Amino acid sequence: MTNSIITLKNQPDSQDLIINPPSKGITLQGKIQIPGDKSISHRALMLGAISEGITTIQGILLGEDPQSTASCFRAMGAEISPLNTTEVTIKGMGLGNLQEPQDVLNAGNSGTTIRLMLGLLASHNNRFFAVTGDNSLRSRPMSRVVKPLQEMGAHIWGRKQNTLAPLAIAGKQLKPIHYHSPIASAQVKSCILLGGLMVDGKTTVTEPALSRDHSERMLQAFGAELEIDGDTNSVTLIGQPHLQGQQVVVPGDISSAAFWLIAGCIVPDSELYIENVGINPTRTGILEVLEMMNADISLENQRVIAGEPIADLRVKSCQLQGCEIGGSLIPRLIDEIPILAVAAVFAQGITTIKDAAELRVKESDRLAAIASGLNALGAKVNELPDGLEITGGGNLEGIEVDSFKDHRIAMSLAIAGLRGKNATTIHHAESAAISYPDFVETLQSIIKV
Ligand code: S3P
Numbered sequence: 001m002t003n004s005i006i007t008l009k010n011q012p013d014s015q016d017l018i019i020n021p022p023s024k025g026i027t028l029q030g031k032i033q034i035p036g037d038k039s040i041s042h043r044a045l046m047l048g049a050i051s052e053g054i055t056t057i058q059g060i061l062l063g064e065d066p067q068s069t070a071s072c073f074r075a076m077g078a079e080i081s082p083l084n085t086t087e088v089t090i091k092g093m094g095l096g097n098l099q100e101p102q103d104v105l106n107a108g109n110s111g112t113t114i115r116l117m118l119g120l121l122a123s124h125n126n127r128f129f130a131v132t133g134d135n136s137l138r139s140r141p142m143s144r145v146v147k148p149l150q151e152m153g154a155h156i157w158g159r160k161q162n163t164l165a166p167l168a169i170a171g172k173q174l175k176p177i178h179y180h181s182p183i184a185s186a187q188v189k190s191c192i193l194l195g196g197l198m199v200d201g202k203t204t205v206t207e208p209a210l211s212r213d214h215s216e217r218m219l220q221a222f223g224a225e226l227e228i229d230g231d232t233n234s235v236t237l238i239g240q241p242h243l244q245g246q247q248v249v250v251p252g253d254i255s256s257a258a259f260w261l262i263a264g265c266i267v268p269d270s271e272l273y274i275e276n277v278g279i280n281p282t283r284t285g286i287l288e289v290l291e292m293m294n295a296d297i298s299l300e301n302q303r304v305i306a307g308e309p310i311a312d313l314r315v316k317s318c319q320l321q322g323c324e325i326g327g328s329l330i331p332r333l334i335d336e337i338p339i340l341a342v343a344a345v346f347a348q349g350i351t352t353i354k355d356a357a358e359l360r361v362k363e364s365d366r367l368a369a370i371a372s373g374l375n376a377l378g379a380k381v382n383e384l385p386d387g388l389e390i391t392g393g394g395n396l397e398g399i400e401v402d403s404f405k406d407h408r409i410a411m412s413l414a415i416a417g418l419r420g421k422n423a424t425t426i427h428h429a430e431s432a433a434i435s436y437p438d439f440v441e442t443l444q445s446i447i448k449v
Contacts, residue, residue, distance in 0.1 A: 001046070004022070005019065005022070005026065005444075005449070006019060006346065006440065006447070008021075013405050014427050014428045014429075014430070016426065016429060017410070017426045018423055018426075019398075019417030019418060019426070020422075022424035022449060026418065026448065026449055027448050028260075028263055028270035028271075028447060029270065030272060030277060030445060031274075032273070032442055032446065033275050033276065034219055034252035034274060034344060034434055035061045035062065035063065035435070035438065036059040036062075036251070037061065037250050037251055037252065037253040037254070038065055038112070038253075039214045039277070040062050040214050040250045040251070040308070041057070041060045041061040041063075041065075041431055042112045042116065042249040043046075044057045044250065045060075045069045045073060045088075046069065047071055047222045047246075048077075048078070048232065048245060048246075048248070048331070048426070049076075049078035049080065049098070049220060050092060050093075050096075050098065050120065050197070051092040051094070051223075051241065051243035051244055053091075053092055053244060053245035054089060055089070055247070055248065057087070057089075057248045057250060058086065058136055059249055059251070060086055060250050061403045062083055062084070062086060063436065064434045065109065065113065065434050067083050068106065068110045069090050069107075069110065070083050070088075071106070071108060072101075072106070072113060072117060073098075073323070075102070075103065075105060076093075076099050076100075076101050076212055077093055077097070077098065077099040078090060078091070078098075081429055084184070090245070092243075092245050094243075095241075096124065096198050098127070098442055099127070099130055100129065101219045104130040104132050105129060105131045105132070106131075106132055106133065107133040107137060107165075108133055108134055108137070109133065109134050109137055109363060109431075109434055110434075111137065111362075111363075113133075114133055114167075115144075115145045115190075116140075116187060116190050116191055117131065118131070118156070118167070118195075118197075119149065119191040119356045121171060122149045122155075122156060122169055122174065122195055123154075123171060123173075123174045123194075123196075123197065124171035125265060126171060128169070128170055130168050130169070131169070132167075133165055136364065136406075137328060138164060140150060140159060140362075141163060141164075141271060142164055142165055142167060143162065143189050144181075144185065144187075145187070145191040145349040146163065146167070147156065148181070148244040149174075149191070149195055150162075152174040152176075152177050152196075153173070153174050153175050153196055155170040155171075157169075158434065173198070174198065174199050175200075175201070176199050176200075176202050176239065177192075177204070178204040178205075178208070179192055179205050181207045182225075183207070183208070184208050184209040184210065184211045184233075184328075184330075185207070185331075185358070186208075188205075193237045194442045196237045197224070197240070198240060198447065199240070200240060201239050201410060202236050203236065203239065204235070204236040204237075204240065204287045204304050207233045207234075209327070209328035210233050210331065211282065212282040212283055212332075213235075213280070213282045214282075214308075216228060217280075217307050217308065218307075219237065221248075221307055222243045222246055222402055223241055223244050224238070224241040224243065225237075225238040225244050226238060239341060248306060249274060249306040251277065251278030252274075252275070252276040252310075253275045253277075253278065254284065254286065255276045255283075255336060255408075255435070257274045258286050258335075258340075259411050259412070259414075260274050261286070261290060261295070262340070262342055262415055263415045264444075265293075265297075265315060265318060265320055266320070266342070266418070267418050268317050268371060269317060270315075270316065271315070272357065272446060273304030273312060273313075274284075274313045274315070275312045276310055276312065277313050278309070279306050279309045279310060280308055280358075284298060284331060285330070285336070286336040286340065287299075287327045288329065289325055289329070289333060290343070292321075293321050293322070293343065293344075293347055293351075294320055295318060295320060295343075296316040296317070296318040297313060297315045298313070298314045298385075299312075299313060318385070319348060320346060320347035321349060322344060322347045322351040324351070324352045325351070326353070326355040327355055330355045330356050335362075337356055337370075337388075338366055338369070338408050338409055339358055339408070339411070341353070341371075341374060341381065341390055341412070342370075342374070342413075342416045344388075344390035344392055345379040345381070345392060345394045345396070345416065346392060346393075346394065347390075347392035347393075348417075349392055350365045350391055350392065351388075351390045351392065352387065352388075352389050353384075353388045353389075353390075353407060354384065355387065356386055357385065357386040363406040363408070363431075364404035364405070364406035364409060366406065366408070367388060368383060369402075369403075369406055370388070370409060370412060372401075372402075373401040373416075376399050376401050377397060377398065377401065377413075378396045378397040379416075379418055380381060396420045397421050397422055398420030398422030399422070399424065400424075400425040400427065401413050401424065401425070401427070403426055403427060403429060406431060407431045407433070407436065408435070410429045410432050411436060413426050414439075414440075415428070
């Protein structure tokens, strides 16, 4: 795909994305439909597979990560229609009925797939499973889920003292626990809750700050009983519920909308209207930070669909201001920090991001990856052990940068490139397909010269 501003170039082992804005500049204009929420898509596939009867999912993300979840659950007997249209049907197997797969389950690049699935596998008594993933996933920490599952009685083995995939699991009847998680992680919380589904008794997870609550909402929608204590960030699942297939409607992913929100802010004279964005309060840290930064964003047509709040977002370009981000905000915008760093490059003053050491164990070390990409482009980004310090007002040049095969880094650098003086080439831009297969097409459709 080529026009004078956006070019995709196939290299032997990479697809390069080249962003070459004309010297007189561009604006961004138009209506954007974003892909379905990745977190909700994974959960809908998993709960559909383990419930009784039929689940239909409307608006599912057709990215590579949900494809990984679907293929793992197909390998364990769930009938899931092909993920080639955004409407998917699942013939559920009923709780406790996942079959032993004939081969190693492959979660690809997807931390949510492997960690959530692990809770289900560990609790399937007398069945044996092996799980793995790509190079990135095989280097990401699994002890955060292996340890609590072992406390529940799970039998799990893996490389480096059971901390890395591939993992082998001998399913057991698990017992109830109250787990105090040292990190605010929806993947950890959800793994334990899913592990607790077949437990005789109550499984409780307390986390240091509230992480996204899509599992809680969807488990309740499918028929599970949960007790939620907002004061202590605790959630309790009552074991052995009857789970019944549902009609799930997946809202657009605010983590994908974030690229357009920031693009709309930083490219002069732009106005974008982003339709159908999920604004679950456990995900809207990005909107709060952009408000602190003085962004011009309005929420229109607020509504609730299938238990999730949704709005259309309008963004107009404006001068952003630097700000400080940390504490309990971090889990509410964890995936948006790379693109927020891009916003900070064009803000006035200094932006400091702290308490975000978790970014070092995402699909790449995202603190190092975004700092090196933005600095190569001419920005002033200082890496901190747990965050970033970004001096705004930067003039970006444009150069070759690496995405480290990380979808969110690739897309963040592409947005930064819209303000580059020269062409920016992003290596391994194909990684965008993990969460946003149509990213380049959408970008192309909103650029006006
Ligand atoms: C996710 C939780 C977050 C997030 C990831 C998706 C989920 O990970 O970064 O992209 O769907 O539960 P952590 O639980 O590791 O914070």
